[in-house]
Amino acid sequence: MSIGDGVLFGSRVGLYIVNHPLILTNALLEARTYINPDVTIGNNTIVGSGSVLTKDIPPNVIAAGVPCKVIRSGSFVDRRVFRLFEPVLRVFHRFFG
Numbered sequence: 001m002s003i004g005d006g007v008l009f010g011s012r013v014g015l016y017i018v019n020h021p022l023i024l025t026n027a028l029l030e031a032r033t034y035i036n037p038d039v040t041i042g043n044n045t046i047v048g049s050g051s052v053l054t055k056d057i058p059p060n061v062i063a064a065g066v067p068c069k070v071i072r073s074g075s076f077v078d079r080r081v082f083r084l085f086e087p088v089l090r091v092f093h094r095f096f097g
Contacts, residue, residue, distance in 0.1 A: 002024075003022070003024050006025065006027075007024045010030040011031045012032045013034075014032075014033070016034065017037055026044050026045075027045045030047060033047050033050070034051070036052070036054050039054065045059060046062045048065070051063065051064050051065055052066045057070070
């Protein structure tokens, strides 16, 4: 399992991975998100609350639902949304390295 930098997990996120890689970089997984085996989440991705990921999620998207589907895509996710989380990530890295 591989989890990259800048990943934020909400409460009760389930990672169901049995000998399968999971690659996350700069992603936000909101509360009660369930990730099934062999699912890869792209860079700069936001996954909505209560989602069940059964397939790979591409980079730079907002995805949600059961099963999880792309709701919106584009570079706006990188520019606008993750700029809001920069202060939280700075505090996190200050305390946890």
